[in-house]
Amino acid sequence: MSAGIELNGLNGSKQKITAEAHAALDAALRGGTALEGEPGYAEASEIWNAMHRRKPALVIRALGTSDIQAAVNFARSNGLRMSVRAGGHQIAGLAVEDGTLMLDLSLMRSVTVDPAARIAQVGPGAILGDVDRETQVHGLALPVGVNSTTGISGLTLGGGFGWITRKYGMTIDNLLSAEVVTADGAILRASETENPDLFWAIRGGGGNFGVVSSFEFRLHPVGPEVLSGLVIHPLDAAEDLLPKFRELCAKAPDELTIWSVLRKAPPLPFLPEDWHGREVLIFAACYSGDMSEGEDAMRELRALGSPIVDVIGPHPFVGWQAAFDPLLTPGARNYWKSRDFLTLEDATISAILQAVKTLPDPQCEVFIAHVGGAMARVAPNATAFPQRDSHFTMNVHTRWDSADQDGACIAWARALFDATAAGAAPSVYVNFMPDDEPDRLGEAYGDNLARLREVKARYDPSNLFRVNHNIQPQEAAAAAQ
Numbered sequence: 001m002s003a004g005i006e007l008n009g010l011n012g013s014k015q016k017i018t019a020e021a022h023a024a025l026d027a028a029l030r031g032g033t034a035l036e037g038e039p040g041y042a043e044a045s046e047i048w049n050a051m052h053r054r055k056p057a058l059v060i061r062a063l064g065t066s067d068i069q070a071a072v073n074f075a076r077s078n079g080l081r082m083s084v085r086a087g088g089h090q091i092a093g094l095a096v097e098d099g100t101l102m103l104d105l106s107l108m109r110s111v112t113v114d115p116a117a118r119i120a121q122v123g124p125g126a127i128l129g130d131v132d133r134e135t136q137v138h139g140l141a142l143p144v145g146v147n148s149t150t151g152i153s154g155l156t157l158g159g160g161f162g163w164i165t166r167k168y169g170m171t172i173d174n175l176l177s178a179e180v181v182t183a184d185g186a187i188l189r190a191s192e193t194e195n196p197d198l199f200w201a202i203r204g205g206g207g208n209f210g211v212v213s214s215f216e217f218r219l220h221p222v223g224p225e226v227l228s229g230l231v232i233h234p235l236d237a238a239e240d241l242l243p244k245f246r247e248l249c250a251k252a253p254d255e256l257t258i259w260s261v262l263r264k265a266p267p268l269p270f271l272p273e274d275w276h277g278r279e280v281l282i283f284a285a286c287y288s289g290d291m292s293e294g295e296d297a298m299r300e301l302r303a304l305g306s307p308i309v310d311v312i313g314p315h316p317f318v319g320w321q322a323a324f325d326p327l328l329t330p331g332a333r334n335y336w337k338s339r340d341f342l343t344l345e346d347a348t349i350s351a352i353l354q355a356v357k358t359l360p361d362p363q364c365e366v367f368i369a370h371v372g373g374a375m376a377r378v379a380p381n382a383t384a385f386p387q388r389d390s391h392f393t394m395n396v397h398t399r400w401d402s403a404d405q406d407g408a409c410i411a412w413a414r415a416l417f418d419a420t421a422a423g424a425a426p427s428v429y430v431n432f433m434p435d436d437e438p439d440r441l442g443e444a445y446g447d448n449l450a451r452l453r454e455v456k457a458r459y460d461p462s463n464l465f466r467v468n469h470n471i472q473p474q475e476a477a478a479a480a481q
Contacts, residue, residue, distance in 0.1 A: 003019050004016055004017060004018050004019050004022075005017045005022060005035070005057055005058055006057065006099075007057040007058060007078075007080050007081070007099060007100060007101055008057070008080065008081040008097070008098075008099045008100045008101075009078075009079045009080055009081065010079050010080070010081055010462075010463075010464075010466075013079065015078055015079055015080055017058070017078060021078075022058070025060075025070065025074055028070050029060065029061075029062075029063075029067050029070055030062075030063040030064055030066065030067050031060070031061035031062050031063035031064075031067050031107060032060075032061055033058060033059060033060055033061070034058075034059040034061060035057075035058060035059075036055060040059070040061055041059055043106075044059045044061055044085065044102070044104040044106065045059060045085075045096050045102065045104075046088065046330075047085070047088035047089070047090075047093055047095055047096055047330075048087075048088055048089045048090075048149070048330045048334075049090075049091055049093050049332075049333070049334045050330075050331050050332055050333045050334070051093065051333045051334060051335065051406075052092075052093025052096065052435075054093070054096045054097055054098045055098055055099070056083065056096055056097065056098070056099070056100050056101065056102035057099045057100060057101065058101050058102070059102045059104055060074075060101070060102070060103050060104065061104045061106075061107055062103060062104065062105055062107065062108060063107055063108065064108070064213075065179065065181065065187060065213040065214070068103065068105070068181045068211050068213050069181050069185050069187060071101070071103040071211075072103075072181050072182075072183065072185055072211060072464070073185045074101070075101055075103075075464060076183060076184070076185070076462075076464055080100070080101045081097065081100045081101065081466070081467060082100065082101045082102070082103060082464065082465075082467065083095055083096055083097045083100050083101070083102045083103070083467040084102075084103045084105065084207055084211055084465070084467070084468075085102055085103070085104045085105065085106065086105045086106065086124050086125055086151040086152070086153035086154055087106070087125070087127050087149070087150055087151015087152070087153065087154055087155075088106065088151065089147070089149065089150045089151050089154060090154050090431070091334060091335075091336045091431075091432065091433070091434055092433060092434050092435035092469065093435060094435065094467055094468050094469070095154075097467050100467065103211065105123075105124040105125040105153065105211075106125040106151075107125055108123035108124050108125035108126075108213075109123050109125045109126045109127070109130055110122070110123040110126070111123070111126055111130050111131055111133075111134040111135075112134075113134050113135055113137070113138055113140065113219070115138035115140065118140055118218060118219040118220070118221075119176065119216060119217065119218060119219060120134070120135055120140075120142060120216070120217045120219055121214060121215070121216055122152055122214070122215045122216075122217060123213075123214060123215075124151075124152070124153045124211070124212050124213060124214070124215070125151070125153070126151070126152045126153075127148065127149050127150060127151055127152065128144045128145055128147065128148050128149070128150050128151075128152060128155065128321065129148030129149065129318075129321070129322060130152075131144060131152055132144070132148065132317070132318050132321045132322075133318055135219055136222075136223055136224055136316075136317055136318050138219075139221055139222070139223055139224055140219040140220060140221060140222065141164060141168075141219060141220055141221075141222035141223060141317060142171065142174055142217050142218075142219055142220075143160065143161070143162055143163075143164045143165045143167075143168045143169060143170060143171055143173075143174060143220075144160055144162050144171055144321075145160060145161070145162045145171075146162050146163065146321070146324055147322075147324055147325060147328045148321050148322040148325055149325060149328070149330070152171075152215065153207075153212060153215075154207075154431065155171055155431065156171045156172060156175060156203075156212075156215060157202055157204070157205070157206050157207055157212070158204065158206055158385075158429070158430045158431035159171065159172055159203075159204050159385040159429060159430070159431065160172060160431075161369070161371050161375065162321075163226075163228070163257050163286040163288065163320070163321070164220070164222060164257070164286070164288040165257070165371055165373070165374070165375050166252070166254045166255070166256070166257050166371065166372055166373030166374060166375070167220075167254045167255050167288045167289070167373060167374060168220045168222075168288075168374055169374040169375050169378065170375045170378075170385065171217075172203035172204055172383050172385060173203075173374070173375060173378060173383070174217050174218040174219075174220075175203060175215060175216070175217055175218075176191065176216045176217060176218055177189055177190060177191035177194070177199070177215075177216040178190050178191075178199070178202060178212045178214065178215050178216065179212065179213045179214040180195075180198060180202065180209070180210040180211065180212050180213070181210055181211045181213055182198075182209070182210040182459050182460065183210065183459060183460040183461075183462065183464040183465065187213070188210070190202060197455050197458065198210070198455065198459060200382075200383060200384060200451075200455070201384050201451075201452055201455040201456075201459075202384070203383035203384055203385060204383050204384035204385025204386070204430070204445075204448075205384035205445070205452050205455075205471060206430060206468050206469055206471070207465055207468050208452070208456055208460065208465050208468060208470065208471045209455060209456060209459045209460060209465065210459060210460070210465065211465075222288050222317055223316070223317035223318075224316055224317060224318075225291075225314045225315060225316055225317065226286055226287060226288055226294075226314070226315060226317045226320060227286070227287040227291050227294035227295065227298065227312065227313070227314060227315075228284075228285065228286040228287070228312070228313075228315045228320040228323075229284075229285065229310075229311045229312035229313055229315065229320075230282055230283065230284055230285075230309070230310075230311050230312070231282070231283040231285070231301065231302060231304075231307045231309075231310045231311075231312060232265070232271065232275075232280050232281070232282050232283075232307055232308045232309050232310075233280065233281045233282075233283075233304075233305055233306075233307050233308060234278075234279075234280060234281070234308065235262065235278075235279035235280055235281055235353070235356060235357075237281060237305045237306075238262065238281040238349075238353055238356075239349070239350075239353060240305065241281060241304055241305055242260065242281070242344065242349045242352075242353075243344075243346065243349065244304055245258065245260055245283065245344075246343065246344045246392075248300060248301055249370040249372075249392075250390075252297070252370075253289075253297055254373035254374060255287050255288050255289035255293070255294070255297065256285065256286075256287050256294070256297045256298065257285065257286050257287075257288075257370070257371075258283060258284070258285045258301060258370060259283070259284045259285075259367070259368060259369045259370060260281060260282065260283055260284070260367075260368045261281075261282040261284060261365055261366070261367050261368075262279070262280075262281055262282070262352065262353075262356045262365060262366045262368075263279070263280065263282070263356070263359065263362075263364065263365035263366070264277050264278060264279055264280070264359060264362045265277060265278055265279075265280045266326075266327060270309055270311050271308065271309055272308065272309075275308055277362060279356055279357065279359070280308070283301060283304075285298055285301060285312060286320060291314060298312060327363070327365075332363065332399050332400065332401055333399070333400050333401065333402075333403065333405070333406065333409075334397070334398065334399050335398045335409060335410050335413055335434055336395055336396060336397055336398070336413070336432055336433075336434055337395075337396040337413045337414060337416065337417035337434070338393065338394060338395045338396065338428055338429060338432035338433070339393075339394045339417065339420055339421075339424040339425075339428065340387060340391050340392070340393050340394075340424060340425040340427045340428060340429070341391060341392040341393075341394065341420075341423055341424055341425060342389055342390075342391050342392075342425050343392075343423075344368070344392050344423075345423040347422065347423060348394075348420050348422075348423040348424075351416065351419040351420050352366050352368075352394070352416065352420065354419075355396075355412070355415070355416040355419065358412065359412075360398065360400070360405065360408045360409045360412045361398070361399065361400040361401075361405060361409060363399040363400060363401075364397065364398045364399055364400070364409065364412070365397050365399075366394065366395070366396055366397070366416070367394070367395040367397055368392055368393070368394050368395075369392065369393045369395070370390075370391075370392050370393075371390070371391065371393065372389075372390030372391070373390075375388065376388055376389060376390045380446070380447070380448070381447070381448060381451075384445065384448050384452055385448075386427065386445060386446040386447065386448045387425070387427040387429070387446070389425075391425060391427075393429055393432070394420065395432055396413045396416050396417060398410065398412060398413045426443055426446070427443050427444070427446060428440050428443045428444050429444070430444040430445075430469055433469060438469075438470075441469060441470075441471070444469070445471075449471070450474075452471050453471060453472060453473060453474040454474050456471050456472065456473045456474065457473035457474040457475060460473065461473050461475075
């Protein structure tokens with residue numbers, strides 16, 4: 001046990017915690033605490049994006065709601081800054097901060113499914129692969145993201161979209177309730193009928209309002225196999241094919257999702273070796289319905305151009321959900337810039353194609369997701385997440401290994417971001433925002449930001465939960481203007 005710990009306090013102060021206070025905290029926890037060099041510390045403080053390697057002063061490893069409550073009470077009563085880590089996958093790296101108290105939820109990975117009611121109870125440390133595996137045992141699924149190592153907490157609190165969002169809505173549209181530990185240490189249930197303002201805010205507003213200790217989700221019949229896969233074309237065909245991709249997305253049934261990726265081809269086993277490392281256009285598609293109907297729905301996509309390979313076919317849904325994992329492993333340096341587009345204009349396509357011809361690293365890519373369908377039939381003010389129009393989300397995903405490449409890779413991403421400004425919608429997906437975009441909070445929440453500040457003032461008036469894409473309480477936001 002320590003001889004005392006100095007931690008970051010609120011508003012830039014430093015706070016000293018005595019050895020006795022640390023010992024009392026550790027004894028009160030089921031999961032315990034960890035200092036640098038102690039068991040569990042390195043595992044808890046590691047996050048996906050290697051751009052952000054930070055060392056918290058003290059880690060609390062929660063095993064249940066009581067540990068979360070104890071952590072919140074300890075941070076508040078001692079005036080400490082506290083970060084919260086669940087999956088550790090956020091691009092901005094805000095789960096970990098140097099010198100700060102960190103609450104680690106990654107051990108709370110339980111997933112319990114009631115197949116008759118089609119409901120899942122999910123712990124805040126679960127990753128998407130945990131959820132997929134347990135729900136698919138019963139032929140059920142929750143709309144989540146496309147990388148199985150992403151944490152369910154961060155994904156949900158920011159919105160959450162993926163392959164079956166067009167059919168069944170966003171992750172937040174399927175959240176029935178949540179248990180939330182708020183800044184005063186209260187344990188509240190948030191749902192449409194209990195603390196509905198809190199429930200509204202956590203569906204897109206991030207971790208600004210409390211720490212979720214349990215999620216309750218609605219599930220849907222999907223799988224165990226879906227018609228899915230890739231159609232890969234030379235990049236030279238993209239100028240002709242991307243406008244057709246735009247047209248296909250506009251008329252696709254809700255069951256069909258088509259996204260595109262532009263990058264250097266990875267060494268995929270089904271891709272001819274002479275194409276490895278060359279620029280390609282990849283169409284990734286998934287049909288969440290009857291296989292024969294899916295064949296009909298994908299026919300026009302598969303008839304486009306002269307693809308290098310077409311590997312559309314029946315795949316286990318769990319496997320398809322993890323198909324992009326090899327390109328998104330932890331330990332690389334990552335920087336994202338993102339824009340929404342209500343339509344993919346020709347000038348936007350041209351700017352993207354020019355940029356892809358000068359990729360700064362073979363791991364870099366431009367990812368264009370199309371979302372709509374069920375998620376677009378929800379009112380913009382029904383949840384904190386406001387962008388409900390059918391739209392394309394571009395993620396300029398720069399990824400590399402050496403810090404020597406930081407300047408070139410970040411500059412490339414920013415240049416493409418600037419080049420696509422004219423056709424962009426005034427919105428951004430908060431889960432795709434890096435740590436250098438605090439000025440985009442208004443884009444992330446639009447007209448919902450004022451109400452979010454009101455809810456923040458009600459549940460966290462002192463802004464205890466501030467190590468995030470921070471929504472300030474109403475009074476503080478007004479004073480800063």
